[in-house]
Amino acid sequence: MKAVLYDAPRSFAVHDVPRPSPGPGDILVKVLQSGICGTDLHIHEGNFFAEFPLIPGHEVVGTVEAAGSEVEGFVSGEAVAVNPNINCRHCEYCRSGRALLCPNLKGMGTNWPGSFAEYLTVPYQFAYSVEGIDPDVAVFTEPAACAMHGLESLGPRPGSTALIFGAGPTGLLLAQLLVHGGAAHVTVAAPTEFKLDRARALGVDETVLLDREDLGATVRKLREISGGGFDLVVEATGSALVGEQCVPLTLNGGTVLVFGVTQPSDRVSFSPYDVFRREITIRGSFAEINSFAAAIRALRSGRLRTTGLITHRFTLDDYGQALKTLQTDKSAHKIVVTV
Ligand SMILES: [Zn+2]
Ligand SMILES: [Zn+2]
Incomplete structure (x- = not known):
């Protein structure tokens, strides 16, 4: 063969x-x-x-x-x-x-x-x-199962606001699961306008163009539109520089999800005092193993869409x-x- x-x-x-x-x-x-x-x-x-x-x-x-x-x-x-x-x-x-x-x-x-x-x-x-x-x-099915596991790892509280950095196929599947999983508002930030168009078409509430040359400007914009930050922040770009922005953009008591694949040698810094004082949770979500059946149900019903x-x-x-x-x-x- x-x-x-x-x-x-x-x-x-x-x-x-x-x-x-x-x-x-x-x-x-x-x-x-x-x-x-x-x-x-x-x-x-x-x-x-x-x-x-x-x-x-x-x-x-x-x-x-x-x-x-x-x-x-x-x-x-x-x-x-x-x-x-x-x-x-x-x-x-x-x-x-x-x-x-x-x-x-x-x-x-x-x-x-x-x-x-x-x-x-x-x-x-x-x-x-x-x-x-x-x-x-x-x-x-496999990326949808990874997104299902990401949702499980996040365990969002009903009515949360969410930010996803990255608009790759798996990120947009997770964004949809958040939209349908009880989030009050979902924002996607990514560097490609055409992927953001797709995010909006798939039901995401708001999109922000991520400027890799001026990440500070993107962060200011995200703060402005959210009124300070988000309950859930998902890093799905695999960039350590973007990862660096996640804790500061998370509201008190919120959760950061490491969902993108970085290089093993990459490092991200954050203030432990900030994580301690504001009770931020940092979680990882790697692949999937028990979520295939759930992913297939969501794809079969059309709740999870892959159009375009x-x-x-x-x-x-x-x-x-x-x-x-x-x-x-x-x-x-x-x-x-x-x-
Ligand atoms: Zn894959
Ligand atoms: Zn084993």
Whole structure:
């Protein structure tokens, strides 16, 4: 089968590789299409737990091609999305219901064969039916699950005001969940006007153009429109400079959510006295593991919308072009790679 195969960071080619065969508890998934994610850029550089050789790709929709003898609950040809985070089920974290903290966690497309390929195998417990959902919507299942987990991590109080820095696809899914999850007002700040247009079209109350050259001006504007700050501030850009603004923009008793992927070496400073005196909570939200079913329900009902988020499509052969477009093209939002 055809697959994008890295032998080392920044070194990949589209190869013919043996088609995987499913074990007794596995499903063989025929890939229809996969989304490219910001983390795929980190993986390209060898970060984000990447292990080589590697077939990347973790946002997949496909169909059941074959199933092992122990697989239950799926029929041949059924449309499925695959949860890419595979926990060990043995460690103390897994046994205490905190699977995402598993130190042995495997990530499809990170340190386990991923979906930029014609086929992949996965333990059937990690496959979810998306039968009847448009594949262009179902391809957002994994980012929608990450957004669901972000909402869980935030635990917003009803009537909160929220600010999200960043208007990438996952950030806009989280923004919608906040809109529908009881927030009184949701603002998105991002550096790209066309992404802010999309944010407004998806139901966000207010948008602010983030000026990276003059972050101070953006912060002043945000203070002005909010009357001082926000109950919830989400950092979804992955920029440490933006991260630096989160605590000061959070109202007393509020919560900062670290949702974007920074470089491991990045540092953000804040005043511990300020966090102490104003009882600010700082939380992290990494990926997802238990929120796939909830994400699929929200996508199926249309409560979570993806209209207009897919801006580019490439084939497997053009994976390099797809990565480059995500990196450099300001008009790229979600890029989908079809098989
Ligand atoms: Zn992703
Ligand atoms: Zn574990």
